[in-house]
Amino acid sequence: MDTEGAMARLRHLPFEDLGFANIDHHRALRHGIPEVVFAKGKTPEQVIAIAERLLDSANNVLITRADRECAATVMQKLDGGEYFPRSGAIRFWRDRTIRGKGTVAVVSAGTSDIPVAEEAQVTVEIMGNEVVTIHDIGVAGFHRLMHYRERLTEARVIVVCAGMEGALPSAVGGLVSCPVIAVPTSVGYGASFNGLAALLGMLNSCASNVTVVNIDNGFGAGYVASLINRP
Amino acid sequence: MDTEGAMARLRHLPFEDLGFANIDHHRALRHGIPEVVFAKGKTPEQVIAIAERLLDSANNVLITRADRECAATVMQKLDGGEYFPRSGAIRFWRDRTIRGKGTVAVVSAGTSDIPVAEEAQVTVEIMGNEVVTIHDIGVAGFHRLMHYRERLTEARVIVVCAGMEGALPSAVGGLVSCPVIAVPTSVGYGASFNGLAALLGMLNSCASNVTVVNIDNGFGAGYVASLINRP
Amino acid sequence: MDTEGAMARLRHLPFEDLGFANIDHHRALRHGIPEVVFAKGKTPEQVIAIAERLLDSANNVLITRADRECAATVMQKLDGGEYFPRSGAIRFWRDRTIRGKGTVAVVSAGTSDIPVAEEAQVTVEIMGNEVVTIHDIGVAGFHRLMHYRERLTEARVIVVCAGMEGALPSAVGGLVSCPVIAVPTSVGYGASFNGLAALLGMLNSCASNVTVVNIDNGFGAGYVASLINRP
Amino acid sequence: MDTEGAMARLRHLPFEDLGFANIDHHRALRHGIPEVVFAKGKTPEQVIAIAERLLDSANNVLITRADRECAATVMQKLDGGEYFPRSGAIRFWRDRTIRGKGTVAVVSAGTSDIPVAEEAQVTVEIMGNEVVTIHDIGVAGFHRLMHYRERLTEARVIVVCAGMEGALPSAVGGLVSCPVIAVPTSVGYGASFNGLAALLGMLNSCASNVTVVNIDNGFGAGYVASLINRP
C-alpha cells in the first residue's frame, strides 16, 4: 500500500471545530481509548463545551487537572461524572469492559505522591485494566518494598510515582522484568526544584526497563501502561 | 549622506518627559504603527497618564498586559477603548486603513494558547492587516493541520503560538514557504518550565523559515508579522 | 506467598565478585535478555574481564559505548564479536530466536541521529525481535513521514530518535496507537544544549503514547521496546 | 478547496531514499531557494552523496558547518564549490539572479562574530539578494553605529550577529523600522555561557521589531531575511 492510501485514510478523519477547540472523534474508534480533556488553562465553560460533544459519541470521557471551581461547575452541568479531588480528575465511565491482558501496578514512594498516582490509577481503570495500588514504599525502607514484591512481579507493567530523589523506579525496576514507567512528582522542597531532581534521577536510572514521563504526569503514565497491557 | 546628517535627524526627534516616563511621539509618523503601552509593572495611574498623551497625537494606541484592576480604571477614564480580558489588551483604534499586502495567519496549538494568540491578533489588526485565526491544531493530530493547509499557504506571514513542546511552528514551517514567527507560551506544567521547553524547541526548529520571540510575547510576534506584511 | 518467600528467592541469586565489578548471572535465566556491559568509564581490561565471564554462561552479550581503542582490544581478545563503529556497540550473538510478537520500528529524525538509532536497533535485534528501520524523516518534511506511515502503524512499538527540537515522537505518536519510546539525541548546537531541548520537548509531548529515556540512550529504548514486544 | 486537495498536493512531492538520508527535490521548485546540507554530524561521504544528488537537479546548493577535513574532501570530489573557512560554508552557485526587492544588511557586533555573520551573508547571497555588511559596531561605541545609520535605514531587513551581552539588535532595532533578525553568537566567556546570555538578551529586547534564531545560526537568519526580502 502506498502513501496515497495512507493519506486517504488520514484525510477522512472527522473533527469538529468549536472555534476555540478542534475536537477529534475518531480516537473512540480504537476500543477502550477514552476521550480526554486537559482542563488546566481552559475556562470551565470551555471544558464543559468540549466534554459535552465528546460525551455525545464516546463511551468513556476523562477530564484531568480540574481545579475545585472548574470541577464544581462541571459536576453541576454534566451528569454521571465521578470527581477525584486529590488529582482533579473527573471520570465519565460507561464502558467498563476489561481489555488489559494482565494487571497494572500503580506504586507511590510516599503519601504525598498519591495525588499523582491517583491520576494514573483513574486513567488505567477507565482504559479497561485491573489495577493494583501500593503506596508509601520508599527506597530507604527496603523491607516495605520487599513485602510487596510478589504483587509487583505479577504485574504486566508498573507505574511508579516518586518525588524528591526519585530512586524508587530503579529499585522496582531491579526487582521485576516488566516495563516500568517512572513518573517524577513535584513533591519535595529546596533542591528538588519542583520535581527536576526526581526527573533527572529517573532519566539516569541504572535499571534498563525504565522509561519516564513528564513531572506529575500520572495520566500519561497510565495511558502508556494501558497500551502496553493490551494483548 | 554622512553621520552628521543622520545625527541631525536623530536629535530633533520629539519626546515628552512625564517624570516617570519619556514618551516618544515620532513613531506615529510611520503610518500605521500604533503607540504601545506595556502596562505590567506600571500603576493604573501611570498607564492612564501615558495613554492620554499618546491619544492626543496618535491615531491608534494599544495597551498590553493590563490586569483586571488596571483595565477597569483605564476603561473608566479613557473613552473609546476595547478591552480583551483573555490577553489583557486594550485597543484604541481610530485609523482602520488596511496597509498590509497579504493576510497574516495567527495560529494556536491548543485552546490554552489562545490568550497569547489573541494578543498577536489584536496587534496585527491595529497595524492594518487582514487576519486569519486558526486554533487548536497540535502536531499530534496532523489531519487538523492539513485541513487548514490551504489557508496557511495563502498567508504572507504566519504567527504560531504553542506551549508544552512547541513543535507546531516546525510542522507549519514545513508546509509553507513564507516566514513563520514562533511564540512559545507558558502553557504546560512540570518540565515545560513555564515555556522554556517550547522556547528551546522553537529555537532548534528543523524548519529554516522559523524565528522566535520571547515566551508569551504575542505582541512582538504580531508587530514583526505586520512589518513583514508591508508591501 | 509472603515476604519471606520473596526474600528466599532474592538471596539465592548468583553473582560473582571480580574486585572491581560484581557480575550478575541470573539475568540470562530470563530467555532472550542479553548480558550487557556499559564500556564507557571502564578500562578495556575491565570490559574484557567482565565480558569473558558473561560469555561463559550467557547466550547473547552486548557491549555498549566502546570507543575505538576499547573496541580494538575487545575484538582482538574475544572471538565472535560484531562491532558497530557508529554507535560503539559490540554484539556477541549466539541465540537468534525470534521472541517478539510483532515488529519494532526504529526511526531517526535526521542522518546525524543514526548512531543512536543503531544502538537501539542492535539491542532490539539481540533481544529477539524483527526490526524495521526508517531514517531521516523530520517533522518539517511531513510527506516523508506519511510515506512510511503504513510501516509505522504495523509496528507493535516504535523507538524514535531525534535531536535538535525533538518533535518527531509527537508526530509519530499522533499517527499510531502503539507505545512510542522517545530518545532525545545530543545532535544539534547552540540552544540544543547537548540534547536538553530535545529531552524537554519529548517530556512535554502532546501525544499521550510517548515515554522518554535519557539523552542518546538508544540501548535503554531498545531494551524497553523489546520487553513491550514480548507476547 | 478541501483537505483532500491539499493532501493530494502533499503526497506527490518527490523525495529520494539514500538509506541514511531522504532527499527532497521539490524545494528547488520555489525559485531561488537553494538546497542545503547541514554537514555537522554527517561523515564527509554522506555529505558528498547528498550534495551530488542535489547538484543533479538543483541550481544552487549550500553546505553549512563543514569542518576542514570534510571541506577538503568535498572540494576535491565536487566541482564548482566555493569554500568559506571561517564559517565552514561551501557554496555551489549557478543561478545568480537577484530576486530580493531591497538590500539585506548583515551586521556583526565584534570581529569575533564575523564567522557567524559570514554564514548569514553567504546564505543571503545564494538566495538572490544584494547584501551590505558592517562589522564591529558594538553598543558601547554608539558613534560607530551612527556612522552606518544611513546604510541600515536603507535595508529592507537586517541580520544582527552579536555575542557576549547581545545588545546590538536592540540598538539597531531602535534606529530602523524594518524587521531585525537577531543571531546570538557563542562568542564570549564565563557568564556568557556559550551564547546563552546573548540569546536571553535578544529574546527580551525592548525593540519590538526583533525576532531571534538559535545561537550561531547565521544560516537560519539569512534564510528568513531572504524570505522577508521577497517582493
Added chain:
Amino acid sequence: MDTEGAMARLRHLPFEDLGFANIDHHRALRHGIPEVVFAKGKTPEQVIAIAERLLDSANNVLITRADRECAATVMQKLDGGEYFPRSGAIRFWRDRTIRGKGTVAVVSAGTSDIPVAEEAQVTVEIMGNEVVTIHDIGVAGFHRLMHYRERLTEARVIVVCAGMEGALPSAVGGLVSCPVIAVPTSVGYGASFNGLAALLGMLNSCASNVTVVNIDNGFGAGYVASLINRP
C-alpha cells in the same frame, strides 16, 4: 604594624546580642555610613527592636524591603521615619551633611524599574550625596539617552537599573568614562527569568567600566556608588 595589632583592633569592636540578632555599632564611626536593617525575612517586631538600638547611637538609619504591614508597624512605633512605598525603604535621616565629591546619577531603563532605582536613590542620599535621577531611557530610543548625555557625563559615578535585556549599562558605559554600577531588575516576563537575562547581559557588558550587583539590589549599588564618590 603586625597581625597582633590588627587583631587587637578587631576584637574591641562593640556589638550587642539581642538573641536573634547581633548588632554592630561601630559602622557609625565611619562618618556618613548609615546603619542598615534588611527587613525581608524578619518579623516587624525584630525590625523595630534592631532599629531602636541603632537609633540610640547612629545618626542615620535605613530600613530596606519593608512590606506594607511591616512599614505600618515601624512608622507607628518609631518617630521620624520617612517611608517610600514603591521600594519599601524607611529612612531615618538626621545628619544631612553632603560628603560626596561629585554627583551620583541614578538611571532607570523603564518606568517599571523605578522602585529599584528609588532604593538606590534613597541610599545615595542618606550617605550624603547629591543625586541626579533620570528615568525611562532604554537603548531602543537612543535619542532619549543622548538628551541626558550632559548630565550623565557630569556625574562622578552612575547607577543604572534595567530589567528585561539589561542593555542600558553598556550604552551608558560607552558614553561616559566614570564607573557604572549596573543593577539588573526582575522586571520582565518569560525568558527574562526574573532578572537572570538582565544579570547575564550586564556581566557580559562590552563596556569596560561596568560592574554588577545582585538582581533588584538598588541598596548595594547606591552604597558602593557612595563609597566611590568619597573624595
Added chain:
Amino acid sequence: MDTEGAMARLRHLPFEDLGFANIDHHRALRHGIPEVVFAKGKTPEQVIAIAERLLDSANNVLITRADRECAATVMQKLDGGEYFPRSGAIRFWRDRTIRGKGTVAVVSAGTSDIPVAEEAQVTVEIMGNEVVTIHDIGVAGFHRLMHYRERLTEARVIVVCAGMEGALPSAVGGLVSCPVIAVPTSVGYGASFNGLAALLGMLNSCASNVTVVNIDNGFGAGYVASLINRP
C-alpha cells in the same frame, strides 16, 4: 554471616499499612531515634493518623513542616505536643535522656535563617543532645564570629545555617576541627535563586570538614549531627 541471615533480619521488621502510608515501628528500637512525620504534602488528617500510631509505641515523635492550619488541628487532637511556629515543628518529647557525648552547636548566619536553625535545634534536642545556639554571625562581621569561637571549638559537631552566599560554613570550618554540617537556606532574593547560591557555595567550600544537606533541611542536619555525636 551470610546474605541469608541478613535477609532474615530484614524481613521480620515490622511495619503497618494505613492505606496511604506504611509506618515503620522498628526505628524506635534504636535508642533515642525519634519517629518523624514530614507534614508537607499530607493532609492534617493523614498527619494525625500517622502520629497517633507512632505515639502508641515510640517514646519521642517529631512532626516537621506543619503549616498553621495543620498544626492547629494536630495540637487540638493530640496531647503533649509542643509547637514551634517559626519552623513548623511539633515535638512530642517523652524520653529526655542525654545520649550525646559532647555538645552540638547550631549556628545561623542571619536573623532570617533562624527558622531553619530552629528545626535543627528541635531535632538535636529530641535526639538527646546538649545544644548551643548562636545566631546572626555572618562572615562580613568576622569579629562576631571570633567572639563565639570558644563555644564553637568546644562543640563535637556544628550545624551552620546560612542563606544568600552561604559562606559561613567555610569560615566556621576553618576555625574548628570537628565536622561541620552546612544547611543552605532559601533566605535571599534575586540571584540567590531560593537557596541555590548558598547550596553551590557550600558544596564548593574550601574547608575540608564541611558536608551539605538540602536547602532548608534543618531536620536532616540535626539528625546527622546527633548520629555523629553518639559515643
Added chain:
Amino acid sequence: MDTEGAMARLRHLPFEDLGFANIDHHRALRHGIPEVVFAKGKTPEQVIAIAERLLDSANNVLITRADRECAATVMQKLDGGEYFPRSGAIRFWRDRTIRGKGTVAVVSAGTSDIPVAEEAQVTVEIMGNEVVTIHDIGVAGFHRLMHYRERLTEARVIVVCAGMEGALPSAVGGLVSCPVIAVPTSVGYGASFNGLAALLGMLNSCASNVTVVNIDNGFGAGYVASLINRP
C-alpha cells in the same frame, strides 16, 4: 575565656609565604591530619615547592588530582611517594598509627565510580583508619547490596560514591544507622549533566542519615568520615 584569648591563639598560627602560596604548618599539630595539596590548576613546580615545605614538618602529606604529567614530575623529584593513577592521588605516608575508633566503609555504585572511591579510600587510610571497600553494588541489583549488608552495618561511617542517578546512598542509608557521606560522581552521560543528577538525588535523599559533598570530591568525603570516626 574571652575573644581576646581566642584571637591570641589565632594570631600566632604559623604560615609561610612562598609568593604564590601561603602554607599553613599548624594543621599537623592535630594528630593524624595530613597536609594536603590540591594539584589541579597548579603547575608541577608549584606542587613540588609546596609539598617540599610540607614534608619538612608534617608526617603525612597527600597530593590530590595530579594528572600524569604532574605526577611524573613529583615522583621524580620527591622521594617516598605512592601514586594512584586512577584518582591522581600521591601519598607520602610516614605515620601509620590507627586513630579511628571503628572501620570506615567506602562503597561505589559502579566500576566507573572507583576512581572517586579510591580518592576517598586513600584519604581515609592516611588519616589513620581501617577501611572496608565494596565496589559495584547499584540499587537495581539489590541482592548484591544485601550480600554486603553485614559489613556495612559494622562500619562506624560510610562513604558512598555513585554517579548517574545517585540512588545508592539512600538505599545504604536505609540499611544502616550510622552517618552516610554521599559523593556524587560525574560518571554518566546525557541528562546526568556531569554529576548534577546524582548530586540533586543525594541532596533529596529520603534517608535522614545522608549528607553530601561536591561532585567527585572523594577527598572531602574521606576527610569528614575520618573526623567522624575519631573516638
Added chain:
Amino acid sequence: MDTEGAMARLRHLPFEDLGFANIDHHRALRHGIPEVVFAKGKTPEQVIAIAERLLDSANNVLITRADRECAATVMQKLDGGEYFPRSGAIRFWRDRTIRGKGTVAVVSAGTSDIPVAEEAQVTVEIMGNEVVTIHDIGVAGFHRLMHYRERLTEARVIVVCAGMEGALPSAVGGLVSCPVIAVPTSVGYGASFNGLAALLGMLNSCASNVTVVNIDNGFGAGYVASLINRP
C-alpha cells in the same frame, strides 16, 4: 548645553575601518586609559593589524587573552611587548605616569586564581596605579587574611579573585570600608560549574561594598578599580 551639542561631539569622534574591525582612537584622549585588544576569537593577523594601528597613536596598549600561538606571532611582529603567559596578556607600556590617588590591592583566594589576578594587576599597572598583590588567602584560613589586614585597609580599592565558593570578597569586604571588586574565577570542579558557584556567591555577598564582574574578567576588574582610584 543641549542634545544637539552633545551629538556634535559624538559625531566627530574618530574611528578607523579595517574591514573586520572599527578602531576607536579617541579613548587615548582620556589620559592613562590604554587601548585594549581582546585577542580571543580573533586570528593572530587580526590582533596584529589592530594593535599596529593603536600603537601609532596611543601611548599604552594592552592585548588580553592571547594564547601561546597568538602571543608568539605578536611578540615576533611587534616590538616592545611584554608577555605574561599565565594570563595571556601582552603589554606595550610607554607612559608609566602614576595617575592613581592611592594603592590598588589585587588579592587571590588560591594559587590557581593567580592567572586571573595577574590580568587584573597588569591592567591596573598600565593604567597608572601602584599595586599591592596578595595571594592564597582563603576564608578557611582566616589568620592569613588577618596577617594582611593592614595592607588591605590601606588600599583605596581592592580587587578580589576567587573560584570555588567565592567567599573571600565578603570576608575582605567586612574588614575594609573601600569598594571591593569581586572576580569569580572558573577555578574548581564539579558543582563549581566553571565559576557559576563563585559568581552567585559574590552577587549574594552580605558585605555591602562588593560589586561583581564576569567570571575570569581580571581585566574588567582592574579597569574599574583604576577608574575608582582616580583622584
